[in-house]
Amino acid sequence: GQDPSYPIIDPRPPPPPAVLEKLKSENQYNPKDLTLDLKNARYFVIKSYSEDDIHRSIKYNIWTSTEHGNKRLNEAWNESKGPIYLVFSVNGSGHFCGVAEMISGVDTNICTGVWSQDKWKGKFDVKWVYVKDVPNNQLRHIKLENNDNKPVTNSRDTQEVPRDKGIQLLRILHDYKHSTSIFDDFGHYEKRQDEDNARKGADRKQWVTEPKDSDSNKPKN
Numbered sequence: 001g002q003d004p005s006y007p008i009i010d011p012r013p014p015p016p017p018a019v020l021e022k023l024k025s026e027n028q029y030n031p032k033d034l035t036l037d038l039k040n041a042r043y044f045v046i047k048s049y050s051e052d053d054i055h056r057s058i059k060y061n062i063w064t065s066t067e068h069g070n071k072r073l074n075e076a077w078n079e080s081k082g083p084i085y086l087v088f089s090v091n092g093s094g095h096f097c098g099v100a101e102m103i104s105g106v107d108t109n110i111c112t113g114v115w116s117q118d119k120w121k122g123k124f125d126v127k128w129v130y131v132k133d134v135p136n137n138q139l140r141h142i143k144l145e146n147n148d149n150k151p152v153t154n155s156r157d158t159q160e161v162p163r164d165k166g167i168q169l170l171r172i173l174h175d176y177k178h179s180t181s182i183f184d185d186f187g188h189y190e191k192r193q194d195e196d197n198a199r200k201g202a203d204r205k206q207w208v209t210e211p212k213d214s215d216s217n218k219p220k221n
Contacts (some may be wrong), residue, residue, distance in 0.1 A: 014174040020060060020186045024129075029131045034174045036101075036129065040082030043166030044073065045155035048090045052116040052196075054097055054182055055189035056130060057088075060114060063100065064122045067108075073124070076105040076160075086126065087161070087169060095133045097182055099173060100126040116196060132178035142168055 004040060045066070047052055057063050063086070076084055084102040089095065104125035112123050129209060136153040142165050143149045152161060152169060182189070 017187045017190050018188065020183060023058065027128060029128060036170065037083055038167045039040045041166065042076055042080055042084050043161040043169065045088050045152065045159045045161060046086045046088045047157040048088060050116050051090050051182060052089060052189055052192055054090060055186065056114045056193065058128050059127065061126055062112065062123045063126050064120050065158055070106045070122045071107060073102065077102060077105045085170065086197050090121055095132055095135045096139065096173065097131040098128060100128045103127050129175055131183060133180045134173050134176045134178060137175060138172055141170060
């Protein structure tokens with residue numbers, strides 16, 4: 001038998017949180033076939049300050065940008081006939097972490113209270129399609145003629161990507177065989193959100209406590 005004075009270390013990783021299992025069953029992330037309407041779409045790079053906010057975006061199917069960024073995205077929403085794809089990267093991470101489709105205009109009058117910093121106002125609905133880490137070195141060769149020919153990896157928040165480059169970007173993201181994603185650390189970010197909420201004060205009403213049913217998010221025609 002084992003000496004009882006030594007702690008028994010369970011080598012298995014902890015089970016994923018129930019909320020992640022629910023999200024994965026409701027959303028077919030990282031689809032096998034590329035069925036997105038690429039040729040009629042518009043594409044924007046989204047830069048996030050923290051992975052905490054990516055976690056909350058996936059969990060609640062929402063996003064918000066700066067006032068300037070929200071204005072730019074809302075104009076695109078109002079002008080576009082086709083879908084709008086948002087390609088996400090956390091500042092300083094060295095990779096892109098996924099793609100979501102914008103599925104509503106921006107409501108500027110709401111403050112959701114779910115983000116890691118309270119300063120972000122407004123919200124719009126998104127549907128996450130890809131959740132995977134794709135290193136910048138896979139994408140650096142894509143240069144944006146509307147941003148001084150800088151690589152797409154050097155983009156600022158809400159930088160629009162010309163359509164042909166956007167198609168290229170999405171195809172690489174779709175095909176890339178990833179080994180990591182934010183899903184690996186979802187339990188960690190759940191815990192951090194609980195700590196955040198406790199810090200913000202239990203008496204303050206949270207805008208949302210349960211993930212929205214993704215079925216209610218129907219894309220526009």
